[in-house]
Amino acid sequence: MKKLILFLTMSLMVLPVRADEGMWFLMFIERLNHRDMEKMGLQLTSEEIYSINNHSLKDAIVQFDGGCTAEIISKDGLVLTNHHCGYEAIAELSSPEANWLKNGFWAANREGELKPKSLSVRFFVRMDDVSKRILGKVNPSMTEAEREKAIQQESAVIEKENSENGKYVVSVRPFFQGNEYYYFVYQDYNDVRLVGNPPESIGKFGGDTDNWEWPRHTGDFSMFRVYANPDGSPAEYSPNNVPLKPKHYLPVSLKGVQENDFAMILGYPGRTNRWMPAAGIEQNVKFAYPAWVESSKLGMDKMKVYMDKSDKVRLNYASKYAQVANYWKNRQGMIDALTKHKTAATKAKAEADFNKWANKPENKAKYGDVIATINNYYAKTNEKARQDNYLIGMLRTSAFAVTPYSLGRGLEQYTNANEPGRAAMKEDLEAYIDEAYGTMYEPIEKDVLAAQLHLYATKSTGYEIAPLVAKIGKENNYDYTAYINDAFAKSIFASKETLEAYMANPNIEVLKNDPLYLLSTDLLNQYRAKSEEQQKLDAEYSKAFRLLVEGMREANPDAKYYPDANSTLRLTYGKVRALPKDKRNDAKKNYYTTMKGEVAKYKPNDEEFDLPKRLLDLYEQKDFGQYADKAGYMPVNFLTDNDITGGNSGSPVLNGKGELIGLAFDGNIEAMAGDVIFDKDLQRTINVDIRYVLWIIDKYSNAKHIVDEMTIVK
Incomplete structure (x- = not known):
């Protein structure tokens, strides 16, 4: 009886499949x-x-x-x-x-x-299973970094083999958290x-x-x-x-x-996390998603003020506003649904039963530490998740949080090049500038950036924020309005015209000391930064999560699984x-x-x-x-x-x-937890x-x- 209870409980964790649940590979339709x-x-x-x-x-x-x-x-x-x-x-x-x-x-x-x-548009041509080939290049003694490198190298070979000299786009993708691999062949129009x-x-x-x-x-x-x-x-x-x-x-x-x-x-569903552990759900509900919701709403409110005043501005910002609004409501719906249905508690119970199976003598060496490692990872990254999502909200809603950094890298190369080199780069840079600045409205960009910096700096209290943002905040009582106005007045990135003037007379010292370039670089560096401790946590988690999925499938081998x-x-x-x-x-x-x-x-x-x-x-x-x-x-x-x-x-x-x-x-909003758990009702x-x-x-x-x-x- 205990074995039956364990089987049923674990099945809740590993996607119990009903006819209306599942996102299935087309190549397995006949069999499954x-x-x-x-x-x-x-x-x-x-x-x-x-x-x-x-x-x-x-x-x-x-x-x-x-x-x-x-x-x-x-x-x-x-x-x-x-x-x-x-x-x-x-x-x-x-x-x-x-x-x-x-x-x-x-x-x-x-x-x-x-x-x-x-x-x-991208047409799907074919797919195939290369799990044995890919996994044959790795072994348990490898570090996660070594494992990833071996997989990437073999994936590149497979992609080249199937591209027919560039006729097709080929992508090798991991499934079941890296326990299986398939390649996909596409043709783009x-x-x-x-x-x-x-x-x-x-x-x-x-x-x-x-x-x-x-x-x-x-x-x-x-x-x-x-x-x-x-x-x-x-x-x-x-x-x-x-x-x-x-x-x-x-x-x-x-x-x-x-x-x-x-x-x-x-269709092409973007992302689900049906295998997500209980602690990951808790992190999203209490730390990550609330920050995303708050930052998104702030950006929307700032944009809306100006969009309501001008048809041109409304057109130029319509797509960005719609994208932000969609995810704003989605994330709030996720918070509400996951909380209401106590999804984390359901998964925690299934994980506790899995942990009993994992610590049986025959399983302990491989799976015994999986749950403890996963829970440790989330406990140590909760505050980082909050900080990351305030930062992501800024990067999604503020063009000037991102554009000076991405454009500045190209301008550095342009500035340091000789005349023939500059001539070769000029057309691409000008096209990038035309596209990036063609729909920007400076009053929106100033307001959004100043407000998002304030929110990020004052709400990310449990994790160290970007150093320049912290310094500016301390010097200005965390009101970034004056600093942003001054930065726009001095920056070569303030407008298309100031950028064109810079390209006519480039100066590397001007670029490297540009206030908007420094700020954007600070934000993007923070977004990408990973301490040694974080890298270690990530590696431990990646392995543990992969073993969790492998163990769940091993413990219940007769079920039909979809990735x-x-x-x-x-x-x-x-x-x-x-x-x-x-x-x-x-x-x-x-x-x-x-x-x-x-x-x-x-x-x-x-x-x-x-x-x-x-x-x-x-x-x-x-x-x-x-x-x-x-x-x-x-x-x-x-x-x-x-x-x-x-x-x-x-x-x-x-x-x-x-x-x-x-x-x-x-x-429907009632089932907004669907990316994590399917509710048949x-x-x-x-x-x-x-x-x-x-x-x-x-x-x-x-x-x-x-x-x-x-x-x-x-």
């Missing part, structure tokens, strides 16, 4: 998941999902600009992703006179599609153009108030197109490029969704599934929302809940065309119980036939119903030519 998926409603073979030799679903899924997911939905390379994933590109292409972000945009033809400065997007009042309807909340009524989508050489190979932007003819594209279903329908999502997310392509499957009835939702069942509920939230001229007059008129006329549900309502969003996380934004939601039924864009994915997407394109935007190039299944 296909039977379960068929029982739930899948009608595809595993070969139709992932194949190396034939086209399959994986060929229609792309990583979008390194951070989101998108899908190909036409034979001419049409790309669908979230509005918030395309947000930065749309903002870049907008101006106060042609504000595509605010008013929406749809290209009337291919010639009208807009090219951002830099935007790419860099000519990606904006096809269209709804106005912000639709694409971001609900704003920060509704973010991570249900019921939801957001048209979070945008569309792009991939261009290539006439032979289909990747090419940098050229007017001679043609729309890509993809190996596979997704058909689009108008059949709608019903509760308990099968739902499958493919933590790390921005590699995964599949998750589940069902359309309601939450308990909510009086805020007008829908008959709480797994979908309707345009009636959207209009009920409407607040004229409100930043978050305004709606375009045309949408309101179409709603009053009930002009829903072929996109209305058979019950008569116009659907907007729906829920599934798929297991996703950040990076899955823009992922396709597919029915059992592999047809597109929706677009994943968010999760609370976990939901919030999706845009594809019928609402098509209605916005066709009926609202009069861009039916975009719908016409898709394969529509009725």
Whole structure:
């Protein structure tokens, strides 16, 4: 009986797998998941999902600009992703006179599609297991540094072997905390153009108030197109490029969704920490995340003051503000959910039982000290975690905390070079300066930096802060306003013009004594600094964590395991599934929302809940065309119980036939602990119903030519 209790308790720690939990490698679908998926409603073979030799679903899924997911939905390379994933590109292409972000945009033809400065999509070609090869290069007597060096060397060889002389991008990645290794082969396309997007009042309807909340009524989508050489190979932007003819594209279903329908999502989830120890959860809840939340909110508040006063400033800072706001609410939701559900206590109990197994005579030599080592690491790094997160908040919200350092390194080389050397570097430096300073607004940057320095210096009391920041603070009673104003007045980094003047007459002493360069260098040095004690702690922890995962799997060898997310392509499957009835939702069942509920939230001229007059008129006329549900309502969003996380934004939601039924864009606040522990009762994915997407394109935007190039299944 004791063995059974131990098995069940440890299973809580090591990801007990249900059909709706897990982020699975496509290459293992046949062996691990296909039977379960068929029982739930899948009608595809595993070969139709992932194949190396034939086209399959994986060929229609792309990583979008390194951070989101998108899908190909036409034979001419049409790309669908979230509005918030395309947000930065749309903002870049907008101006106060042609504000595509605010008013929406749809290209009337291919010639009208807009090219951002830099935007790419990544296609997944294949993957393979190289665990034996990689781990064959290491042994238990190695230090962690020696182990890492051996792994990196062998990884570099594997990547070179599979790149086909640069045709492909190859990445070897660790899984299960370094107990397994796989390589991934990708092909990148860099000519990606904006096809269209709804106005912000639709694409971001609900704003920060509704973010991570249900019921939801957001048209979070945008569309792009991939261009290539006439032979289909990747090419940098050229007017001679043609729309890509993809190996596979997704058909689009108008059949709608019903509760308990099968739902499958493919995408690039960014990061989960399902194996995180109890002490790590405690550190995040009590030290790291509160600092992140406080610093993020401070930066947002400072930006917002100026964004509200100017359309130009608002456009220039819209993407940064949205990114900071998203993680601000995410981290607070994590604090609340992890605390409410006592996740750390649950994991601590499982770890205590594991510790008993680990200290049995046959296991003690290898695993006996694992839990003690992990707990010691977190106890000694709690205050550092707090300091690090105040510092990270500053680096995320203040351009001048980072830019002088990153640009200054290049300027040092430029200054010390001879005339031919300077001429060779000048164009790249000028391009960097143009990009970095093109959207900066000095009053925001001064206010944000001064306020973040004050917060960082006064709240990071348990760990030594950056030395120059500490010195300035002591001399100015920790009010950094005057110092920052003076630094901007004297610094060559204050503006594009002062930098251009410096490049015309460079002087190394001026650069090395520049106040903003010194400050930024101080912050980045602190961010990267690791004492000998910290390096020792990191090495001990890395080994212990790897052994914890290895031991958990050894103790429970018959379970099916999926690795933590790390921005590699995964599949998750589940069902359309309601939450308990909510009086805020007008829908008959709480797994979908309707345009009636959207209009009920409407607040004229409100930043978050305004709606375009045309949408309101179409709603009053009930002009829903072929996109209305058979019950008569116009659907907007729906829920599934798929297991996703950040990076899955823009992922396709597919029915059992592999047809597109929706677009994943968010999760629910109640299950915000999902990156650490999966809650089968609370976990939901919030999706845009594809019928609402098509209605916005066709009926609202009069861009039916975009719908016409898709394969529509009725």
